[in-house]
Structures are given as C-alpha cells and as structure tokens.
Amino acid sequence: MSENHASGKGRMLTGIAWAVLLLGLWLWGRDLTDGPGGSGAPTTGDVAAVGRPLLQIELPDAHDPVTGVKPKRVDIPSLGITAPIAPRGLDGSGAVDPPPYEQPSTVGWFGDGTRPGAGGVALLVGHVDTRSKPAVFYPLSSARPGEKVRVTGADGSVTEFTIDDVQVFSREKFDAKKVYGAREDGRAELRLITCGGKYDHNARAYTANVVVSAYLTGAAEAPAAARS
Template sequence: MSTDESASGKGRAVTGTAWAVLLLGLWLWGRDLTEGTGGHAASAAGDVAAVGRPLLQVELPDAHRPVAGVRPRRLDIPSLGISAPVAPRGLDAHGAVDPPPYEQPKVVGWYRDGARPGARGVTLLVGHVDTRSKPAVFYGLSSARPGERVKITGADGSVTEFTVDDVQVFSRDKFDAKKAYGPRKDGRAELRLITCGGTYDHAARSYTANVVVSAYLTGAVQAPAGTATS
C-alpha cells in the first residue's frame, strides 16, 4: 500500500460494492479458515456456554471519540490470555478474508482495506481457532464477556483500548452478515474479533458457526514523541 493510499485509508469504513463483497466473503471465511482442520473440534465447546447462558449485565464505559488510527502491530486480551502479533491481510480469490497461514496459528489477521484500529468504522481481526493438532490464537475467544478490555498496539507505538459489548455465535445456516459485521452505532470506532465456532462438520470440512466478539473504542494513548507514524 502506498503512502497516499495509507493516509486516505485511515478511518475509512468499507462501503458500496466493496462492502457487499466483503460481507459475502466473511460468510465464506469460516469455511476457508477451517478447511481441512478439525483436529480440535471440541475447541469450540465454549460456544455452548456463550449461546445457552445470558451475558451478565455490566456497566460499560462511554465511547472514546475516533482517532486517526494506525496499522496494528499487536493484540492483547489479558482476560483471555491472548497476546499475539497482527499481520495485514486482504481477500483471497473467493472474496473471503484471507487469514494468516496455518504455519502461523498464533498470528491474528487484520483486514487491511477496512478501518484501522481506533478510526471511525469497523476494524476486522480474524484468527484460527485451532490447527490439526493444537489450539490456535482464538481458541478461547468465545469465553469473552462484556466489559473485558482489548488492547491494540499500533506500528508507531500508540495504543487503542476497546471494551467488549457483545459476544455472539452465528450458525452458518442462519447467518446475517450485516448484523454480524456492520457497525453497531454510527460514528464510533468499533472492533470485531472473528473465529470459527460450533462443532466441526467433517463431511463439509468446516465448522458450523462463527464466533463474533464486538467491542468499541474506550481509550487511546498517543505514540511516544518522535515516533514515526505507519
């Protein structure tokens, strides 16, 4: 991505035809992400709890105004024990978000043509739930609960903090892409953390659901003085 493209892309939400293509791609994403895996089909067992138990009502902080946003470098969710590098990703040949390769199961993918963390719009982060033999970066994502914090460190050292406000498991046969990935409130900087869920269908070679954790910007710390913005 060129410098000009990078600057103009800050804070931009996906719109029009690109948004429609992305929504379709996100629906397809779960299959592409899990194609050929399933070694830990029980890894999504937490989804049952997420669906069958009402989420606790907690007092959530006010939203922070959107900021310029920079390319993400690292994701931290202390309550879930997640600390992982973030790599920019695009769409694959089928129009689905291209997750990190299986050789990098502990890396989170950022959809680089969407909003940057902290910018107005929806930032999309995707990750594997497992590999053939072990849990991957978003293995415990369905255990997230409203009020928990998500910290993203930018390439320039800046930090944006998000607060989880919703956790949903969408079955593949009743999937509403706009509800899952569209903005929950206009004008906010929002975040979606996405992985596969449900159970692994060996015949279809895919999981039966997607876990979608929604969060919104509640804090921002600028980069240290003299640090170049990326």
C-alpha cells in the same frame, strides 16, 4: 485528500467488502485440516457465548474515534491472548485471506477496511485451532462484556476497546450486516471473529462463527521516542 473524504472512502471500501467477506468467512472454515484440531475445537462455543446469563455490568463511555494506524499487536489480558497482527487481503477466489495455517498464533486484520480506533468497524480474524493444537483465537468464545482488548499500532500508539457483545452466528443464518455493521453510529468499533460451533466432517467446515464486538474506550499516543 481531506481527512473527511479519506474517512468516507474508507467507509465505502468497507461497505463494498462486506459481501466479499461474507463469502470469505463461509469458505474460511473449509479445508482447515482433515478434521478438527487434536486438542478439540470449542464445541461449547455456542453455549459459552450466548447460552449463559450475562452479568449486568456498567460499561464505560465510548471514546471519540482517532485517526487510526496500521495495527501491530492485539492483547486480550482476560483470555491470555497476545498476538502479532498481519494485514490480509483477498485471495484469488475473492475470499478473505486469513493468516497461513503455518502461523496459527497470528491474527489477521482486513487491511482494506477500517484501522483500529478510526470511525467504523475494524475487523480481526484468527484461527481457532490447527490439526494438532489450539490456535490464537481458541479462547475467544469465553470472552465477557466489560473485558478489554488492546491494539498496539505500528507507531507504538495503543487503542483500548471494551467488549460489549459476544454472539455465535450459524453459517445458515449468517447476517453480514450484524457481523460487520456498526452497532452505534459515530463509534470506533472492533470485531474479532473465529470459527465456532462444531466441526462438520462432511462439509469440512465449522458450523458457526464466534463474533466478539468491542468499542473504543481509550487511546494513548505513541511515546515521543517512537514518534521521533
């Protein structure tokens, strides 16, 4: 199978998955706990992400897409996030299957979609909290454009992304194309998603999703020792 054909197939699979992922994210926030985490969910996420004035900063040029490998770890230094990545698929109901609640410090990667660094949009999801404490993506609503996200691959390679957009999408106005679709054709992009807004006790779900968008701005091959 040629690389172009494989890439096209990957884009097709990602496109097909959008509708399923939309359902998954609607269901994702349900049955998290008997209520929001004891530490308090980031109810100011909407204000933090879209209500504050953003500094006008010059963002770096995009790096050409690379082959992309299975991701192993994600680091967001500005937010203090360092977490292992586990591939996730769909559960029995057809919804995206996030990491188990017993693993609140693990980030899920939609393994049937794009690999980080490859052309298209790679998707990372993480819990915002548990019944008793913040989870891995609790700080995500505080992300700022210009900050870096580094993804280490299973082979030791590192892809670096620059955040260019932070938005909060209410569940009532969730737009799958805006959340999952590429912001610019031909780029390698990364989307990081968690629950946001307020916890609705009646619906047993958060009222929104925090969506951080980033694009590839650097890539380093795996060390020679790791490739041997």
